[in-house]
Amino acid sequence: MGMILKEETKRAIEKIADILPAERLAADEPMSRHTSFRIGGPAACLAVVSNEEELAAVIRIVKEECAEYMLIGNGSNLLISDEGYPGIAIKLGGELDSICVDDRDDTLVHVGAAKLMSATSAFLTDHGLSGFEFASGIPGSIGGAVFMNAGAYGGEIKDIAETVRVMTLDKCELLNLTNEDMDFGYRNSRAQAGDIVILSATFRLSKDEPTEIAARVSELAAKRNSKQPVNFPSAGSTFKRPVGGYAAALIEEAGxxxxxxxxxxxSEKHSGFVINEGGATCEDVLAVMRHVRETVNEKSGIMLEPEVRLINCSL
Ligand SMILES: Cc1cc2nc3c(=O)[nH]c(=O)nc-3n(C[C@H](O)[C@H](O)[C@H](O)COP(=O)(O)OP(=O)(O)OC[C@H]3O[C@@H](n4cnc5c(N)ncnc54)[C@H](O)[C@@H]3O)c2cc1C
Structure with a gap:
């Protein structure tokens, strides 16, 4: 049985259909196709916008109609309900999947929010620009990485982001936020207040030999592949690192x-990861997460908080 949609959502979808070409608008789109967990029922609609004007137009429509909506990046940190999402999922693409070195300063690079981390890393390696190696193996888009202040191997987006270009959701204003304005913290940023869309980020890097950069990227990839269950669908670390400990160690110690x-x-390979062994439902993952939280809390007194973003479902 299909999802029952609110009238405001239906009206918003009709209006969006007037401004986006049919191939970038999908009704009842299974979100399992758009998440690294391979889990999630249908979104009422998935709209892919290819530039700032289209994004502003779609935002104005959902606001006017008071329709439910959310931004998605590459879906590598999302757990979406088996029932799906009764609103409009907005994804960035087209011109927002861009990358270029600044005209005047060849250690500054402007990257569109839709650009994948892997593609960003390949571009920077080719251009002899160092500083992004830590992030080369993090799945997802630049928008998602800035939103999450993604990090690995001692680095995080906060260390390289000089400015972030955003659109406000209330008035569709364009702002250039500084690193300080972004309020980056551990897996946290100003964007999590939920009132801006990240359009692009400007990273400060340093020059180095492409072969040296490539060697560091490969070394980190080998480390990641040896420690993480990369051959199973997941959303990476399920829980945030608690103060004074590591989620994976606490989970392992709790048996x-x-x-x-x-x-x-x-995962047997890395207990910080919950994996989908094939056909797992969102409810399966939530049940594992609830049990892990309760057991770890009983044994260590620490309540783990999810790093994965829960959409239309809860613990
Ligand atoms: C195998 C694996 C390994 C991982 N390893 C790491 C790791 O080492 N370090 C790490 O930090 N993470 C890791 N992750 C988690 C994930 O890759 C990161 O959180 C990533 O930054 C999410 O990016 P995304 O584009 O997939 O965002 P999504 O998962 O699509 O979205 C995440 C959040 O960002 C918001 N968002 C996305 N784009 C925008 C935008 N343009 N404007 C406003 N909001 C936006 C969404 O609304 C959502 O709330 C891993 C995941 C997997 C599957």
Whole structure:
């Protein structure tokens, strides 16, 4: 049975259909196709906007109609309900999938929010620009990485982001926010207040030999592949690092390695990851997460907080 849509959502979808070409608008789109977990029922509609004008137009429509909406990046940190999402999922593409070195300063690079981290890393390596190596193996888009202040191997987006260009959701104003304005914290940023869309980021890098950069990128990729269950769908670390500990260590100490519900389980290879072994539902993952939180809390007194963003579902 299909999802029952609110009238305001239906009206917003009709209006969006007037401004976006049909190939960039999909009704009842299974979100399992757009998440690294391969989980999630249908969104009422997935709209892919290819530039700032289209984004502003879509935002104005959903605001006018008071329709439910959300931004998605590459879906590598999302757990979406089996029922799906009863609103409009907006994804950036086209001109927002851009990257270029600044005209006047060849250590500054402007990257569109839709650009993938892997493609960004390849471009910077080719151009002999160092500083992004830590992020080369993080899945997802630049928009998602800035939103999450993604990080790995001692680096985080905060270390390289000089400015972030955003659109406000209330008035569709364009702003250039500084690193300080972005209020970056551990897996946190100003964008999580939910009132801006990230359009692009400007990164400050330093010059180095492409071969040296490529060697560091490969070294980190080998490290990642040896420690993480990269051959199973997941959303990376399920929980945030708690103060004074590591989620993976606490989970392992609580004897939860391999704990499973349905086809979702705590990875044997890295207990910080919940993986989808094939056909797991959102409810399976939530049941694993609830059990992990309760057990770790009983054993260590620490309540783990999810790093994965829960959409239309809760713990
Ligand atoms: C195998 C694996 C390994 C991982 N390793 C790491 C790691 O080492 N370090 C790490 O930090 N993370 C890691 N992750 C998690 C994930 O890759 C990051 O959180 C990533 O930055 C999410 O980017 P995304 O484009 O996929 O965002 P999504 O998952 O699509 O979205 C995440 C959030 O960002 C918001 N968002 C996305 N784009 C925009 C935008 N343009 N404007 C406003 N809001 C936006 C969404 O609304 C959502 O709330 C891993 C995930 C996997 C699957």
């Amino acid at each position: 939860l390695k391999g704990y499973r519900v349905g086809a979702a389980c705590v």
